[in-house]
Ligand SMILES: NC(=O)c1ccc[n+]([C@@H]2O[C@H](COP(=O)([O-])OP(=O)(O)OC[C@H]3O[C@@H](n4cnc5c(N)ncnc54)[C@H](O)[C@@H]3O)[C@@H](O)[C@H]2O)c1
């Protein structure tokens with residue numbers, strides 16, 4: 317009875333939010349795409365009269381020299397750049413503050429976010445802090461808490477991926493409490509996004525797989541949710557199809573530039589889809605596995621995804637069957653239920669090919685209540701999931717994931 321009351325309340329909240337979202341200002345980044353398109357970025361900065369820019373990236377990318385050609389282009393266009401490359405996996409509040417200090421100390425006029433989701437989210441949050449110096453990151457946690465607009469932000473994803481170059485989210489890690497949380501505001505959407513597949517050619521196999529499966533999870537969670545628009549549903553379908561066509565190719569042959577390009581597009585479409593239609597319990601649980609055990613985000617999603625899809629049961633048969641049909645995974649003579657099960661099997665098959673484990677044995681029994689309460693706090697009532705989960709089911713699910 318209590319649960320029924322909670323379900324009704326959550327659904328009313330989600331409905332109201334859905335209606336209100338049509339009144340909100342949705343913006344998409346201006347796209348610069350294609351092999352070598354990173355070389356066009358300095359011209360764009362010039363167009364915006366930016367002579368001093370903060371470049372946010374991470375140590376791994378600096379060591380690889382991946383941002384070097386961009387830096388050379390900036391210099392030859394007389395644009396001064398100031399680098400912050402201290403971003404950890406899952407950016408911390410300290411990372412964000414360090415990036416903000418460099419911006420301010422050098423009177424920067426814009427921010428380039430160069431890297432995977434971690435540098436992009438650090439750059440987004442640092443830009444939000446520059447524009448809102450009196451509001452701490454913690455105070456911006458949650459929905460629509462960023463008051464002032466950000467300085468011009470240019471996102472260059474080097475993984476495919478998070479879709480952060482087009483989303484309204486920055487995921488932050490509180491190192492002390494080992495909690496990951498989201499700052500979500502339309503103002504966080506970058507002004508420009510550069511989708512250059514050449515930047516992703518050197519992604520190691522395991523990061524290709526994990527990040528690609530993050531994109532798949534975005535697309536699937538958005539598509540099976542209850543609050544799609546026509547556009548978000550189409551984007552989800554397209555992303556899932558592209559991922560089934562291209563992720564394995566990119567994994568097997570990292571130099572396959574066409575597959576890399578398709579994956580960047582898929583990640584971008586999936587980012588747009590979930591910006592409108594949200595994610596679900598896979599992300600809510602995965603964020604907590606990332607927070608407590610530093611499990612990379614894509615890997616956490618990949619392992620959790622089949623468990624949550626199976627938990628949803630018949631509530632997702634129709635939507636998963638549609639995804640299976642669109643991605644060409646099912647045959648015409650199969651029933652809706654069979655097609656949905658084909659979809660889940662196809663996901664599991666991909667995970668096997670990419671050597672993704674079936675369990676996370678590192679989950680500690682004593683942490684399970686915290687994982688459950690934080691995951692449900694993240695998801696309920698915000699995410700318009702196909703079937704609402706409460707403590708008992710979530711505990712059983714996390715135990716299954718532990719194995
Ligand atoms: N803002 C959003 O909408 C959103 C969505 C999903 C996930 N996220 C967040 O993004 C973060 C994860 O981002 P990620 O999965 O892209 O990983 P990441 O940014 O943490 O990078 C993972 C590793 O890949 C390396 N790497 C990146 N690009 C490379 C390249 N081209 N070649 C070689 N190595 C490369 C990095 O140096 C790093 O070591 C998490 O914090 C997650 O919560 C944000």
Ligand SMILES: [Fe+2]
Nearest residue numbers: 478530534599
């Ligand atoms: Fe994600």
